[in-house]
Amino acid sequence: MQHVPDLENIEEPVEKEVIEEKAEIIEEAIQRPKKRFGLFKKKEKPVVEKETVSKEEPKKKGLGKLTEKLTTKKISAEKFEKIFWDLELVLLENNVSVQVIDKIKENLKEELVDKPLPRNVSAKILEVLKRTLDEILTFDKLDLIALAKDKKPLIIAVFGINGAGKTTSIAKLTKYFQNNGLSVVLAACDTFRAAAIQQLEEHANNLKVKMIKHDYGSDAAAVAFDAKKYAEKNGVDVVLIDTAGRLHSNANLMAELEKIIRITEPDVKLFVGESITGNDCVEQAEKFNSLVEMDGAILTKADVDEKGGAPLSISYVIKKPILFLGVGQEYKDLEEFDKDKVLERLGL
Structure with missing residues (x-):
C-alpha cells in the first residue's frame, strides 16, 4: 500500500487537496444532523476548493475521527481501542446495546488491526458495519x-x-x-x-x-x-x-x-x-x-x-x-x- 503522509507534513498542493478533501467529506458526514444512523450514509463528494493548509486541523468526531486515524498506516490493537471510542459513543446514543457494539468492534478489529489498510477506509468501515448488522438480523423466517x-x-x-x-x-x-x-x-x-x-x-x-x-x-x-x-x-x-x-x-x-x-x-x-x-x-x-x-x-x-x-x-x-x-x-x-x-x- 502506498504511504500517505500526515496532513501537517504535506507540501505538494495536489496531495494536500486530496487528503484535505477526504477529511472534509468525513467531517461533513459527522456534523450534519441525521436520523437513524444517518451518520453512516454514503454521500456524493462535494466540490472542495483549495485552501491554505493550517497546522491545526479541526477535531473529528465519531466515524470521522476513526477514519482519519486509519488513513495513513497500519494500526495496532492498542491504538484501535482508543480511537474506536468515538464511534462507540455514536452507537450508544442510538440505542445500540453494548453486546452489539462489542460485535461490531470485534469485526472491525479483525478487518483493520495490523493489516494493510485500503485507501478508502471509510468505505471499508461501512462495509463491515453493514455486513455485521445484516448477520445480526438474519434468521429463518417464522411465517x-x-x-x-x-x-x-x-x-x-x-x-x-x-x-x-x-x-x-x-x-x-x-x-x-x-x-x-x-x-x-x-x-x-x-x-x-x-x-x-x-x-x-x-x-x-x-x-x-x-x-x-x-x-x-x-x-x-x-x-x-x-x-x-x-x-x-x-x-x-x-x-x-x-x-x-x-x-x-x-x-x-x-x-x-x-x-x-x-x-x-x-x-x-x-x-x-x-x-x-x-x-x-x-x-x-x-x-x-x-x-x-x-x-x-x-x-x-x-x-x-x-x-x-x-x-x-x-x-x-x-x-x-x-x-x-x-x-x-x-x-x-x-x-x-x-x-x-x-x-x-x-x-x-
Whole structure:
C-alpha cells in the first residue's frame, strides 16, 4: 500500500487537496444532523476548493475521527481501542446495546488491526458495519400464516410489560390473520385488571371475533384453556392469548405466565416491547427470554423511534427474529419486519 503522509507534513498542493478533501467529506458526514444512523450514509463528494493548509486541523468526531486515524498506516490493537471510542459513543446514543457494539468492534478489529489498510477506509468501515448488522438480523423466517394453515388451531401467547402495547398488537394480529382468510378467537387472560378485559372486548367487537373471558380475578390459565378448547370445537384457525402486563421480577405473575404456557402449550410465544424505550426494551426481552423462551418479538411505536438501535439489539440478545413493527394506531398498522428496510433506514 502506498504511504500517505500526515496532513501537517504535506507540501505538494495536489496531495494536500486530496487528503484535505477526504477529511472534509468525513467531517461533513459527522456534523450534519441525521436520523437513524444517518451518520453512516454514503454521500456524493462535494466540490472542495483549495485552501491554505493550517497546522491545526479541526477535531473529528465519531466515524470521522476513526477514519482519519486509519488513513495513513497500519494500526495496532492498542491504538484501535482508543480511537474506536468515538464511534462507540455514536452507537450508544442510538440505542445500540453494548453486546452489539462489542460485535461490531470485534469485526472491525479483525478487518483493520495490523493489516494493510485500503485507501478508502471509510468505505471499508461501512462495509463491515453493514455486513455485521445484516448477520445480526438474519434468521429463518417464522411465517405465522403458513403455520396457521398447517396446524389448527395455532396457539399464540403474547406477553410483555404493562403498557407496551400487547392488547393493541393482538388486535392488529387479528386483522392480519383475517386479511389472510383465517379465523381468530381471543383469550382475555389479563384477569388482574377489569379494564383490560373491556379493552380486548372492544377490539373483539370491532373485528367481529369471539372472545373468551372469565370474571375479574379468575384463573388466567383456565381462560386460555377454554379458548383453546373453543377453537378446537369450532374449527377456529388461531387462538391469540392476551396476558397480563408484568415485570420479569414479579414472581407471582411470571408463575402465572408459566402456568398458561404449560396448560395451553402455545406454538408461538411472542414478546411485545416498545421500540422507543431502547435498552430498557432490550433488557426486558432478555429477561423474559431467559424465563419463558420466546419465538420472536413485536416492537411497537417503531414509527416514532428516531434512533433505530432497538431492533438490532433485541435480535442479537434473544437470538430470535422480530416479526412485526407497530407503526400506527389503526388495525392495519402492523408492518412485517424487513431487515433490508431497517438497514436502509439506518443509512446502510
